[in-house]
Amino acid sequence: MDFINKYFRKIKQFIVKYIYTNRLFLSYFILALCGTIIIREVTVGGPFNYKPLLCDIGFILLIGSFGYLFKPKNQFKYFFTCLILFTIIEVVNSIFYIFYEDFASFAQIGTLNQVETVADSIFVKIRLVDFIYILQPIIFYYIHNRLKISPYYNFIGKIEKKKDMALGTLLVGLGFLIITFATANGADYSRLAKQWNRRLNVERFGIIMYELNDALQATFTKVNTLFGRDDALTLFQEFFNDEERNTYRTKNKYTGILEGYNIIYVHMESMQDFLMDLEFNGEEVVPNLKELAKEGMFFSNFYPQIALGTSSDAEYIMLTGLLPSNGNTVFSGYANNTFITLPKILKEDRGYYTFSMHGNQAVMWNRKSIHPHLGYTDMYFKESFTFEDVKGSDDYVGLGINDKLFFSQAIPILENIEKNNKNYFGTIITLSNHSPFEHHQLFTYDINDYYTNDVTGDTLSTCYLCERDIGKYIVSSHYADEALGDFISYIKNSEYFNNTIFVFYGDHDAKMSYKEMNYLYNYDYLTGELKDSSDPTYIPYDSFDHYLNKKTPLIIWTKNEKLAQVFSDQIDYVTGMYDVAPTLYNMLNIDNKYVLGNDIFNIKDNNVVVFPSGNYLTNKVYYNISTGEYKEIKNNIILDDEYIAKNLEYSDKLIEIGNAIIRYDLFNDKKESE
Numbered sequence: 070m071d072f073i074n075k076y077f078r079k080i081k082q083f084i085v086k087y088i089y090t091n092r093l094f095l096s097y098f099i100l101a102l103c104g105t106i107i108i109r110e111v112t113v114g115g116p117f118n119y120k121p122l123l124c125d126i127g128f129i130l131l132i133g134s135f136g137y138l139f140k141p142k143n144q145f146k147y148f149f150t151c152l153i154l155f156t157i158i159e160v161v162n163s164i165f166y167i168f169y170e171d172f173a174s175f176a177q178i179g180t181l182n183q184v185e186t187v188a189d190s191i192f193v194k195i196r197l198v199d200f201i202y203i204l205q206p207i208i209f210y211y212i213h214n215r216l217k218i219s220p221y222y223n224f225i226g227k228i229e230k231k232k233d234m235a236l237g238t239l240l241v242g243l244g245f246l247i248i249t250f251a252t253a254n255g256a257d258y259s260r261l262a263k264q265w266n267r268r269l270n271v272e273r274f275g276i277i278m279y280e281l282n283d284a285l286q287a288t289f290t291k292v293n294t295l296f297g298r299d300d301a302l303t304l305f306q307e308f309f310n311d312e313e314r315n316t317y318r319t320k321n322k323y324t325g326i327l328e329g330y331n332i333i334y335v336h337m338e339s340m341q342d343f344l345m346d347l348e349f350n351g352e353e354v355v356p357n358l359k360e361l362a363k364e365g366m367f368f369s370n371f372y373p374q375i376a377l378g379t380s381s382d383a384e385y386i387m388l389t390g391l392l393p394s395n396g397n398t399v400f401s402g403y404a405n406n407t408f409i410t411l412p413k414i415l416k417e418d419r420g421y422y423t424f425s426m427h428g429n430q431a432v433m434w435n436r437k438s439i440h441p442h443l444g445y446t447d448m449y450f451k452e453s454f455t456f457e458d459v460k461g462s463d464d465y466v467g468l469g470i471n472d473k474l475f476f477s478q479a480i481p482i483l484e485n486i487e488k489n490n491k492n493y494f495g496t497i498i499t500l501s502n503h504s505p506f507e508h509h510q511l512f513t514y515d516i517n518d519y520y521t522n523d524v525t526g527d528t529l530s531t532c533y534l535c536e537r538d539i540g541k542y543i544v545s546s547h548y549a550d551e552a553l554g555d556f557i558s559y560i561k562n563s564e565y566f567n568n569t570i571f572v573f574y575g576d577h578d579a580k581m582s583y584k585e586m587n588y589l590y591n592y593d594y595l596t597g598e599l600k601d602s603s604d605p606t607y608i609p610y611d612s613f614d615h616y617l618n619k620k621t622p623l624i625i626w627t628k629n630e631k632l633a634q635v636f637s638d639q640i641d642y643v644t645g646m647y648d649v650a651p652t653l654y655n656m657l658n659i660d661n662k663y664v665l666g667n668d669i670f671n672i673k674d675n676n677v678v679v680f681p682s683g684n685y686l687t688n689k690v691y692y693n694i695s696t697g698e699y700k701e702i703k704n705n706i707i708l709d710d711e712y713i714a715k716n717l718e719y720s721d722k723l724i725e726i727g728n729a730i731i732r733y734d735l736f737n738d739k740k741e742s743e
Contacts, residue, residue, distance in 0.1 A: 090225060093141075094133060094238075096212045097148035100205045101129045101155050105276050108159045111198055112166045113272045113695075121275035124249040128277040130242030137235035141225040145213045152206045158280050159202040167196070168580070169377050172267040172279060174396060175287035249274070265395035265724055266683045269695050286396070301729035308726055309662050317667045318651075318660075325658035326635065330627075331487070331569040332415075332653070334387060334496040335556075337549070338380065338467075338503050340575035342371070342620045344546050349516045354547050357554030358622060361573060365626030366636040368669075371644045372620050373577045376681040381434035383576035383646065384496065388412060388443055390650030390664030392727030395681050399731055404439040407736040409663050411650050412494045413444025418659075422446055422490035426479060427498035428454055428470035445496075454478050466509055467545070472501040472552030473511075480559045487565045502549040504580065506541035514547035516540055518594055533594045539585040561628055568629060570636075572649070575621025583615045613691055613700035616684070623649065643688050643702075644669050645678035663736070665723050677716055681727075685720040692717065 088095060105125040110116035136147040165173040216222065253261075257273050260266050264286050271279045308314070340355075345362065347354040375382035378398035385399045386392065388410040393399055399406075415421035424447045431437035431450040440448050456464035456474055464474055479497060486493055517530040534540025553573075560566050590608040591600045600607045623644065625636045647666030654661050655668045667676060678686040683694035689706055692699040692713060699713065729735060 090228065091234075092221065093144055093148065093213065093216060094136065096209055097133055097136070097152060098129055100152060100209055101133075102126065104152075104155050104159050104202050104205050105129075107198075107201060108163060108276050109271065111163055111196075112172075113268055115272065118272070120249065120252065120273055121271070121278075123245050124278050125275040127242045127245030127249060128275070128281070130238055130245065132242075132277075134235050134238035134242060137229075137231050137238060139231075141222045141229060149206060149209060149213070152209050155277075156202045156205050158276060160199060162276065163199040163202070167199070169379070170268075170580070171377055172271055172276075174264075174267065174283050174377075249278075260683075263395075263725070263728075265681070265728065266694065267395075268682065272695060298733045298735075301733045302735060304722075305726060305729060305735050308722065315662065317671045318655075318662060319671055321655065321668070321670045323635075323652075323656050323670055325656070326632070327570060327653070327656040328658050329492065329568070330629075330632075331421075331492055331566075332411075332494045333483075333569060333571050335553075335571055335573045336380070336383065336387075336496060336498040337553070337573060337575050337622070338499045338501070339542070339577065339579045340502060340546060340549065340621055341578050341618070342369070342575070342622050343618055344543070344550075345622065347543065349514070349543075350519065352514070354514070354543055355550040357550045357557060358573075358624075361553075361557065361624050361626055362622065362639075364633070364637070365571075365573075365624045366638055366640060368623035368640045368642075368644050370620060370641055371574070371623035372646065372678050372680075372686060373575070374646045374678065374680050375577045378434070380498070380576050381436075383574075384443075384498075386646040387574065387649055388496075390647050390654075390661075390666045391730060392647060392665055392679065392681055392723060394731045395724065395728055396732070398434070400434045400436065400439050403731050403734070404435050404442060406442065406731065406734045408443055409661060409736050410444045411653060411659075412496075414659055414661065415492075415494045415657070416444050416446065420492065422486065422493040424449060424486065424493065424495040425498070426450070426453075426482070426495060428456075428475045428500045429468060429498075449479075449482055453482070463511060466501040466511060466548070467503040469500050471511065472499050472549055473555055475500065476552055476556040476559065480556075480563070484563065484565045487569075499549065499552075501552065502545050504542075506538060506545040506579070508541065508544075509548070512544045512548050514544045516543060520595075531594050533592055534589070537585060537588060539581055539589045542579050542581065566628060570625060570627045570629075570632065572653075573622065573624040573626060574646075574649070575623075578619040578621065583610075583612060586610065586615055586618060611700075613693070616691055616693070617686075617700075617702075640669065642669050642673055643676050643678055643686055645676070645686075648672075648676065648678075665727055677719055679720040679723045681724060683720060683724065685716055687716060690716075694720075 102125060106116045106122070109118075109121060115121075132151055133148065136144045136151075139147055162172050165171070253273070260269055261274065261278075261282055264270065264283060267279060267283075270282070274282075340358070344355045345359050353359060373383055374386055374392060376393045376395055376398075378385065378393055378400055381398055381400040382393040389408060394402065397403070412421070412423040416423045423445045425436070425440050425445045426449040427433075427436070429451055431448060431452075436450070437448070451458075451469065454470050454475060455478065456470040458469070459465060464471060466472070483495075486495070516534050517532045519528055519530045521527070522529055532540070534543065560571075587599065587610050590610050591604075592598075593600050593604075602609070627633055627636060645666055647664065648669045649666070651661075651664045651666045651668045652670065654664070655670070665679075669676065674688045676687065680686075685692050685694075687702070689702055690699045690708060690713070691702060694717070699708075701708065
């Protein structure tokens with residue numbers, strides 16, 4: 070017993086001595102670790118999950134160990150610099166995650182020129198917690214000053230064995246990292262190497278490992294590209310020459326139905342499908358969109374597959390039938406690539422005039438540079454429209470010209486295009502419904518909730534949504550729908566556009582949080598609280614419902630009476646954004662196998678919608694790769710492990726091929742790709 074007590078006394082003495090003689094290092098360690106815990110808490114959750122925690126501890130110790138090589142008074146400068154770097158990483162990623170639901174990448178430095186254009190969208194979402202990390206260097210500086218006026222530095226300078234402390238700390242840090250990597254599986258290493266699912270990498274390895282890995286990948290991108298192209302090309306050729314896959318490229322009743330017709334994409338900013346089911350005080354939120362869905366072919370389960378490029382990714386997918394890049398936005402990082410797109414084929418093979426139109430600056434998302442490579446002949450951007458370019462004016466909504474003014478000025482341009490061209494393909498990109506969703510004098514939609522006072526009988530009102538993001542989004546969307554209605558009226562009353570097909574699509578969801586959406590469905594304005602499941606009016610809404618709620622409208626519409634009879638169905642097949650181009654290729658009788666999506670009328674219920682995150686959706690299940698969990702879409706179906714695994718493997722392959730096409734510019738030499 071005396072031996073045990075003596076042993077524990079020695080351990081206690083060692084701990085006390087270590088704390089007393091390493092106060093500066095321990096302050097650095099605790100503050101740095103707190104920062105990594107907080108960043109996980111405000112982003113992916115699971116702040117105390119042991120796997121990323123061990124990895125963060127390992128790197129903090131490893132990095133900190135080199136501080137012992139300096140004299141005690143200079144150790145502060147080293148640790149302080151480390152904490153500032155950690156703070157910058159955490160602040161940037163905390164803010165970045167709010168806007169993109171992902172983590173920043175060094176490869177995206179080229180997209181920083183977009184910040185000026187969408188600054189309001191970013192700043193309106195910034196929270197106080199996004200700057201809490203700044204306390205790390207501030208607290209550390211305070212501790213340093215307290216130690217400086219004490220005998221600490223002089224005392225440590227006399228007794229500290231720098232090399233021994235550095236080596237010991239280094240070995241302990243390496244020990245934590247060895248445990249981290251020894252417990253990782255093949256899938257963890259694969260995702261780390263590919264760096265596709267950044268969120269999952271942070272969940273598994275922590276923010277420091279993510280950033281170090283991302284920095285290394287950004288540094289060696291050119292080397293990796295040089296040596297990886299042959300393998301990527303082999304995978305590419307095997308996939309697109311696969312006979313089983315090509316069975317989904319057969320003809321169907323829609324083959325060739327659009328030969329000789331004009332096509333206009335109408336890119337509807339942030340327009341989501343759930344809006345079509347909402348009304349307030351007897352007035353629908355998007356009545357014109359609902360009417361359009363009745364008149365045209367409405368795809369009721371259409372899902373965007375965007376990554377960090379948001380609207381630009383939507384453009385890329387809609388034109389190519391491919392998946393966007395996970396590492397960098399296609400528009401900013403790969404503008405000089407060779408692309409196979411719908412407008413390029415129509416332009417080069419069938420003599421179509423092609424154009425793009427947007428009320429924003431042409432430099433936004435680098436459209437000025439990449440649109441010609443995508444196959445557009447002319448671009449009509451901000452300089453083509455007349456409006457008072459001042460925030461606060463009636464002309465200015467969201468990020469620029471309001472949609473009503475934009476459409477009214479677009480009509481004569483479109484009519485002139487039709488007068489001077491036999492056929493044309495164009496993309497019209499709206500702007501008003503872009504975040505931040507703020508109050509505007511042109512918005513007149515009433516989302517108040519009216520009720521009767523039980524005592525006085527007076528009619529009272531409350532607006533529990535008015536100051537919330539979801540309420541502002543609903544009002545903004547109603548205005549965008551009014552503008553859309555005006556545009557459709559213009560089209561219907563014009564003597565032009567009789568041989569034109571319009572493809573209306575929502576480019577992506579409005580980036581509403583789960584909390585905001587649940588607030589819409591389950592807030593009780595009488596109690597001021599969210600309803601619980603025991604309330605008979607409670608609407609079940611879990612994380613999977615939130616994913617499934619991100620679908621957007623897709624409508625093929627025309628005023629051509631003959632074709633209008635054909636395009637008048639509701640299509641319930643699960644459809645991805647990458648399925649649109651292949652479907653239109655068949656309708657135009659164009660043979661292009663270099664797409665990742667499918668003609669939806671060939672694949673039907675066998676479709677798999679793959680998201681760049683690694684999640685996937687079928688008509689049976691939504692699978693979340695981060696948790697390994699899934700939700701059955703249809704009741705009374707039996708799903709086995711083979712079904713889940715097969716689709717997971719397919720999803721991983723599509724993501725790999727999509728990234729390879731972009732990274733290695735595999736369309737640059739078409740002969741080599743054949």
